[in-house]
Amino acid sequence: MxxxxxxxxxxxxxxxDVSLPxxxxxxLYLSKPVVRAAPVLEPSPVGTNAPDNLAAHFYGTVLHDTAYDGAKFRLWYYACHRGANPDWPPRKAQQVAKKPAGIDQDLEVVPGPLCYAESDDGIAWRKPSLGQVLFKGSRENNALDLPHTIVSGAAVIRDDSEPDIARRYKMVYEYFPDQTDPPIEEYGSLPSIACAVSPDGLKWSLTALPFVNQFVEHCSLIRHAGKYIVHSQVFSGTGWGGGAFSEGGTAGGRAGVAHATYDFNRWPDLWQWAFTLPEPADQAARGTYKDQFGFPQVHLGVGAASFGNVCVGVYGLWHDRKNFADISGDLGLAVSNDGVRFRELSASPARPFIRREDSPATSVEGRNFNTILCQGNGILNVGDQTRIYHGRWRNVGQMTADYRAEVALATLRRDRWxxxxxxxxxxxxxxxxxxxxxxxxxxxxxxxxxxxxxxxxxxxxxxxxxxxxxxxxxxxxxxxxxxxxxxxxxxxxxxxxxxxxxxxxxxxxxxxxxxxxxxxxxxxxxxxx
CATH class of the missing domain: 2.60.120.940 (EmbC, C-terminal domain, subdomain 2)
Incomplete structure (x- = not known):
C-alpha cells in the first residue's frame, strides 16, 4: 500500500529535484507544518495495569485503512510499562529473566508489548480490548500476541499486491534477546528485526528472523518499486554497527541504512547506506556520546512513505551529547526516487523540518526535560491534508519516574512539502x-x-x-x-x-x-x- x-x-x-530537475x-522554499499541540495518543494512566501505562512510543504506524471496518484509521505502537508482568508464559518469561543492571525494580521501565488503537478521524483514538495477552491478571487490553517479549518498532503495511489474504498485512518489528536466560539460540543475542504477516492486522504469524545476531533498529517499512524496504540506524564501527564502518574504517555516529528484498520471507544479507549526515573531519571526534556538543546524527533512519514514483520521509535529527539526558531530537525532511537513497532538500544539512520546540513532549511541572522527536510509518494523505504522525519522547535520562512518550500530529495542505x-x-x-x-x-x-x-x-x-x-x-x-x-x-x-x-x-x-x-x-x- x-x-x-x-x-x-x-x-x-x-x-x-530528480523529477523536476x-x-x-x-x-525552492520549504513549508512549515502545523503541529497539533495536544498529543493524539497518550499512555494509559500510571496507576493502571495497562501494558502502555508508562509510554506510547510512535516507533509505529498509522494507516487509513479503507479495507477495514468502514475505513478506520489504525495505529500500531510500541508501549512501555512499569514493572514486570507476572503472567508471561514460560518461553516469554525466559526472555525477561535477566534484569537490566542499575534499575530499581519499583521503577523499572519495561519495553513492549506492541499495542493497537483505532479511530474514525485519526485524532481521537480507542484502545480496543483484543484479548490476546494475559497481562497482570487481565486480557482486557490492546496488546498484540507475538513470540518475543521485549519488542519495539511496529512498522506495518497493507500489501494490496499480495494475492494471499493471510499475508495481506506485513509487519517488521524489533526484538531484544539480550535479557533472555538461558539464551534461545534461534533468537541470537543482539537486538534485530522479525517479520510477521496477518490477514487483518491483529493476529500475527512470524515468518522470518532475517538478521539474527546482527543489530538492526528500524523505523519504517515501505513497499516501493516492487521491493520491501526497511529503514534503520547503525552505530558505525561498533558491535551495534551491523557491519558498517564510517569512511576510513572508523567508528561513526548514528546513520541511516536500508535493507531491501523482493520476497518478504527472504532477505539478502546485504545493506546499503540510505541517509547520512556529515561527520567531523577529525576521525577521533566521530562516534556517539563523544563530546559535550556532539555533531548531528541520524536517529533510526528515515520514516518514509511511497507516493508511487517518489518517496518522502522524515528522519530523526539527533543532537548528540556526552550525557544522555542532554540529548534532544528534531525531524528533518528527505526525498527519494528509489525508496532507498534519500537526500536532503535544504542548502545546509541537518535542517529541522519539525522542531522539538514546536512539538514538545508533555511537560513536568518544575522540570525542563528535552524532547526527542521520533518517526515511523506515519506519513499519509487524508483528503486535503498531508499528515505526519510522529512520536514525542520525553528524555528524562535515568529518572524513570518521569519517563513518558506520546504520539503527535503535524499537518500540511496535501503534498505541499x-x-x-x-x-x-x-x-x-x-x-x-x-x-x-x-x-x-x-x-x-x-x-x-x-x-x-x-x-x-x-x-x-x-x-x-x-x-x-x-x-x-x-x-x-x-x-x-x-x-x-x-x-x-x-x-x-x-x-x-x-x-x-x-x-x-x-x-x-x-x-x-x-x-x-x-x-x-x-x-x-x-x-x-
Missing part, C-alpha cells in the same frame, strides 16, 4: 520535468499551485523541443487562482498517438506587477474518470 491517491498516475513534487529563475517560486527580483521563470511516459489512457494534468493565472504549461519532447499543439500559443492554461487540483486546459485533447511517448512538462510562471510570485507545489497526472 502506498499513499498515492486513487487515479493519480504520476506525482511530480516541487521538492523532487531543470529550472530557470526559480528557487515545499514550493518553487520566482527568484527575488525575477519576473519570469521556468520549471521543466524529466522525460515522462504519456499514459495509455485519457488523463489530465493538475497543478497544486497558487497564482495559477500567472502560469502556462507546455509539452516538450524528450530533447526539449516544443510539441506542436501543446506549446507556444497553444500552451495549457489554468482558469483558477490556485488550489490543490487545478486543471490544465488545452485547446485540443492530447491524442492517443502520443500514448507511450516520452515528453517533458514545462511550467512557466510570470509575476504580475507587485503581486506575489506564483507558487508551484506539485504536478500530477490523473486518469480521467
Amino acid at each position: 502506498n499513499e498515492l491517491r486513487p487515479a493519480i498516475l504520476l506525482l511530480l513534487l516541487a521538492i523532487d 531543470l529550472r530557470k529563475n526559480v528557487c 515545499g514550493w518553487l517560486a520566482l527568484n527575488p527580483g525575477a519576473q519570469e521563470g521556468s520549471i521543466c520535468s524529466m522525460p515522462i511516459t504519456v499514459p495509455g489512457q485519457p488523463f489530465d494534468i493538475l497543478l497544486n499551485a497558487d497564482g495559477c493565472r500567472g502560469m502556462r504549461v507546455e509539452l516538450l519532447d524528450e530533447r526539449l523541443q516544443p510539441i506542436e499543439g501543446f506549446s507556444g500559443a497553444d500552451a495549457g492554461r489554468v482558469d483558477a487562482d490556485g488550489g490543490l487540483d487545478c486543471l490544465v486546459q488545452w485547446a485540443t485533447e492530447i491524442p492517443s498517438t502520443m500514448h507511450g511517448r516520452l515528453v517533458r512538462v514545462l511550467v512557466t510562471m510570470q509575476k504580475s506587477g507587485d503581486a506575489q510570485s506564483p507558487q508551484l507545489y506539485a504536478i500530477a497526472l490523473k486518469a480521467r474518470q
Whole structure:
C-alpha cells in the first residue's frame, strides 16, 4: 500500500529535484507544518495495569485503512510499562529473566508489548480490548500476541499486491534477546528485526528472523518499486554497527541504512547506506556520546512513505551529547526516487523540518526535560491534508519516574512539502520535468499551485523541443487562482498517438506587477474518470 491517491498516475513534487530537475529563475522554499499541540495518543494512566501505562512510543504506524471496518484509521505502537508482568508464559518469561543492571525494580521501565488503537478521524483514538495477552491478571487490553517479549518498532503495511489474504498485512518489528536466560539460540543475542504477516492486522504469524545476531533498529517499512524496504540506524564501527564502518574504517555516529528484498520471507544479507549526515573531519571526534556538543546524527533512519514514483520521509535529527539526558531530537525532511537513497532538500544539512520546540513532549511541572522527536510509518494523505504522525519522547535520562512518550500530529495542505517560486527580483521563470511516459489512457494534468493565472504549461519532447499543439500559443492554461487540483486546459485533447511517448512538462510562471510570485507545489497526472 502506498499513499498515492486513487487515479493519480504520476506525482511530480516541487521538492523532487530528480523529477523536476531543470529550472530557470526559480528557487525552492520549504513549508512549515502545523503541529497539533495536544498529543493524539497518550499512555494509559500510571496507576493502571495497562501494558502502555508508562509510554506510547510512535516507533509505529498509522494507516487509513479503507479495507477495514468502514475505513478506520489504525495505529500500531510500541508501549512501555512499569514493572514486570507476572503472567508471561514460560518461553516469554525466559526472555525477561535477566534484569537490566542499575534499575530499581519499583521503577523499572519495561519495553513492549506492541499495542493497537483505532479511530474514525485519526485524532481521537480507542484502545480496543483484543484479548490476546494475559497481562497482570487481565486480557482486557490492546496488546498484540507475538513470540518475543521485549519488542519495539511496529512498522506495518497493507500489501494490496499480495494475492494471499493471510499475508495481506506485513509487519517488521524489533526484538531484544539480550535479557533472555538461558539464551534461545534461534533468537541470537543482539537486538534485530522479525517479520510477521496477518490477514487483518491483529493476529500475527512470524515468518522470518532475517538478521539474527546482527543489530538492526528500524523505523519504517515501505513497499516501493516492487521491493520491501526497511529503514534503520547503525552505530558505525561498533558491535551495534551491523557491519558498517564510517569512511576510513572508523567508528561513526548514528546513520541511516536500508535493507531491501523482493520476497518478504527472504532477505539478502546485504545493506546499503540510505541517509547520512556529515561527520567531523577529525576521525577521533566521530562516534556517539563523544563530546559535550556532539555533531548531528541520524536517529533510526528515515520514516518514509511511497507516493508511487517518489518517496518522502522524515528522519530523526539527533543532537548528540556526552550525557544522555542532554540529548534532544528534531525531524528533518528527505526525498527519494528509489525508496532507498534519500537526500536532503535544504542548502545546509541537518535542517529541522519539525522542531522539538514546536512539538514538545508533555511537560513536568518544575522540570525542563528535552524532547526527542521520533518517526515511523506515519506519513499519509487524508483528503486535503498531508499528515505526519510522529512520536514525542520525553528524555528524562535515568529518572524513570518521569519517563513518558506520546504520539503527535503535524499537518500540511496535501503534498505541499515545499514550493518553487520566482527568484527575488525575477519576473519570469521556468520549471521543466524529466522525460515522462504519456499514459495509455485519457488523463489530465493538475497543478497544486497558487497564482495559477500567472502560469502556462507546455509539452516538450524528450530533447526539449516544443510539441506542436501543446506549446507556444497553444500552451495549457489554468482558469483558477490556485488550489490543490487545478486543471490544465488545452485547446485540443492530447491524442492517443502520443500514448507511450516520452515528453517533458514545462511550467512557466510570470509575476504580475507587485503581486506575489506564483507558487508551484506539485504536478500530477490523473486518469480521467
